Amino acid sequence: MKWNIRETDADIRLMAEVLKINPVVARILANRGVRSKNSGIRFLSPAKRFMHDSRRMLGMEVAAGLVLDGIESGRKFTIYGDYDADGICATVIMLKALRGLGAACDYYIPDRESEGYGMNMAAVESLADADILITVDNGIAAAPEIERAKSLGMTVIIIDHHEPPTIEDGGGFREVLPMADAIVDPKQTGCDYPFDSLCAAGLCYKFAKLIYEMSEAAFVMNNDLLIFAMIATFCDVVDLVDENRLIAANGLALMRGNFFENIGLKALVKARNLNYNEIRAYDIGFILGPCINATGRLDSARLGVELFMAEDDAETLANRLVELNEERKALTADVVEKTLEELSKNELDKVLVIHIPDMHESIAGIVAGRIKDALHRPTIVLTDGAAAAKGSARSIEGYNIFEEMQKCRDLFMRFGGHAMAAGVTLDAANIAELRIRLNADCVLDESDFVPSLLIDSEMDADEITFELAQNLEKLGPFGKGNRKPTFVTREIFTETCEIIGKSGDTMRITFRTEEGRKIYGVAFKSVEKFANALEGRYSDEIIEGFLSRSIRNLTVKMDIAYHLEINEWNGNKNLQIVIADFKL
Numbered sequence: 326m327k328w329n330i331r332e333t334d335a336d337i338r339l340m341a342e343v344l345k346i347n348p349v350v351a352r353i354l355a356n357r358g359v360r361s362k363n364s365g366i367r368f369l370s371p372a373k374r375f376m377h378d379s380r381r382m383l384g385m386e387v388a389a390g391l392v393l394d395g396i397e398s399g400r401k402f403t404i405y406g407d408y409d410a411d412g413i414c415a416t417v418i419m420l421k422a423l424r425g426l427g428a429a430c431d432y433y434i435p436d437r438e439s440e441g442y443g444m445n446m447a448a449v450e451s452l453a454d455a456d457i458l459i460t461v462d463n464g465i466a467a468a469p470e471i472e473r474a475k476s477l478g479m480t481v482i483i484i485d486h487h488e489p490p491t492i493e494d495g496g497g498f499r500e501v502l503p504m505a506d507a508i509v510d511p512k513q514t515g516c517d518y519p520f521d522s523l524c525a526a527g528l529c530y531k532f533a534k535l536i537y538e539m540s541e542a543a544f545v546m547n548n549d550l551l552i553f554a555m556i557a558t559f560c561d562v563v564d565l566v567d568e569n570r571l572i573a574a575n576g577l578a579l580m581r582g583n584f585f586e587n588i589g590l591k592a593l594v595k596a597r598n599l600n601y602n603e604i605r606a607y608d609i610g611f612i613l614g615p616c617i618n619a620t621g622r623l624d625s626a627r628l629g630v631e632l633f634m635a636e637d638d639a640e641t642l643a644n645r646l647v648e649l650n651e652e653r654k655a656l657t658a659d660v661v662e663k664t665l666e667e668l669s670k671n672e673l674d675k676v677l678v679i680h681i682p683d684m685h686e687s688i689a690g691i692v693a694g695r696i697k698d699a700l701h702r703p704t705i706v707l708t709d710g711a712a713a714a715k716g717s718a719r720s721i722e723g724y725n726i727f728e729e730m731q732k733c734r735d736l737f738m739r740f741g742g743h744a745m746a747a748g749v750t751l752d753a754a755n756i757a758e759l760r761i762r763l764n765a766d767c768v769l770d771e772s773d774f775v776p777s778l779l780i781d782s783e784m785d786a787d788e789i790t791f792e793l794a795q796n797l798e799k800l801g802p803f804g805k806g807n808r809k810p811t812f813v814t815r816e817i818f819t820e821t822c823e824i825i826g827k828s829g830d831t832m833r834i835t836f837r838t839e840e841g842r843k844i845y846g847v848a849f850k851s852v853e854k855f856a857n858a859l860e861g862r863y864s865d866e867i868i869e870g871f872l873s874r875s876i877r878n879l880t881v882k883m884d885i886a887y888h889l890e891i892n893e894w895n896g897n898k899n900l901q902i903v904i905a906d907f908k909l
């Protein structure tokens with residue numbers, strides 16, 4: 326792994342003085358592009374009041390007016406959602422908001438396996454009794470289906486965050502939008518809204534807030550709806566900057582304080598044995614989120630909506646979500662292991678196009694992501710659907726997979742996504758041609774396939790303190806676009822190194838500073854690398870003793886790259902470093 330240490334020309338000392346913060350924190354703010362006093366205050370105190378005016382978003386006020394007119398005239402609403410966590414949360418936000426204003430409102434979410442992503446004609450025709458159809462997390466690329474809905478007499482509102490479709494025009498590409506009555510998508514041409522990276526649930530939260538403001542009604546569900554927008558923000562892996570960070574930070578604070586009423590969400594938290602006061606971004610993205618996603622993968626996403634719309638006992642539904650996620654994890658692990666083993670037998674393409682005919686199509690995106698992480702190459706995983714091959718793509722930094730696949734769009738029946746991920750349907754006979762074209766045009770070289778670690782700062786061991794870890798927490802929540810601060814400390818000695826956990830691939834290391842202070846660290850999936858690095862430094866007997874867990878007192882000098890963390894357990898808080906990489 327490459328260590329790339331960031332350099333900055335910012336006056337760190339002055340930033341620290343003006344903002345009254347630790348110089349290390351000031352350096353990280355500068356690395357995040359925060360250079361002014363006002364932007365620094367906003368970053369350190371992400372208050373809801375800093376959110377942009379929803380009316381500035383093209384189509385938002387028109388859509389809100391149509392909704393309020395529809396409620397006043399007693400028209401029937403249907404929300405057309407999506408089967409992932411963002412689509413489920415967006416659907417729940419809209420249902421609660423509209424029903425809270427007295428609207429007659431139902432919803433429809435397509436089946437992942439039999440219908441696929443987005444709108445389809447059969448579904449639209451089955452919803453013909455709706456007066457107003459609102460698409461959330463889809464619709465921007467559904468021109469024929471929107472046209473059919475209009476022909477059936479529906480008013481159609483699109484609330485979507487995906488890239489609008491384009492067609493070739495005069496050597497370039499021209500945007501083509503559906504003929505809906507209102508389109509809310511900050512990525513559409515002509516929208517000058519200051520931030521275009523909200524997830525669908527984030528858009529729906531802002532839309533709900535606007536219709537309540539315009540109707541002069543009390544926004545009584547603010548906390549619950551903001552929390553669902555927060556969950557989707559983490560689960561949809563949008564950049565945690567600007568409004569996304571405000572939604573994530575404020576929603577997480579509300580959840581930690583148990584300042585919400587949703588019975589279903591409380592049941593899910595209980596089913597996963599989480600403590601409200603200690604809930605972190607990790608718990609949302611990797612413990613609760615996968616349970617929500619699992620409904621649309623292996624059953625029906627309606628289960629997720631029903632859980633969060635429940636008005637009484639929700640434990641049975643919550644436990645069902647947990648069961649589905651365990652089933653999903655087992656399926657995924659098996660496919661990933663077999664696929665990586667098969668790939669190891671041949672030279673790897675620059676862009677991996679993998680056809681797994683008998684794989685459950687719902688896990689294609691997860692499998693693509695795992696393989697991309699393991700091999701650090703753009704990865705497309707396809708499987709055989711009922712009528713065509715379907716799949717998902719995941720990419721690495723420096724390779725816009727949406728743009729590259731757009732060059733091959735003549736091979737696809739359906740296609741959509743963004744720079745780092747995409748979904749696709751195509752004739753299985755076109756898979757080989759897709760692989761050839763993507764690799765023929767790929768400009769990536771071997772250096773792009775080596776993962777790199779971006780280092781914010783080098784620190785001496787005596788700078789690693791509990792107080793600094795507390796100060797760094799103010800920069801969270803962390804995720805895509807606002808990664809955890811990463812540091813390097815060189816030539817620090819270990820006092821103990823021991824293998825922990827059932828898997829046997831995690832180490833707990835105690836470091837000793839020159840002053841004799843101890844620093845405790847954990848290194849995941851590092852045992853094999855560490856044991857290999859010990860060769861030539863220790864005897865085979867000692868290395869075997871380490872691997873058998875009978876020897877732990879090993880002294881080696883290391884350079885470490887790590888994150889600072891406050892570990893909470895049974896009400897106690899301790900400093901811990903999480904080691905991302907090391908060199909002996």
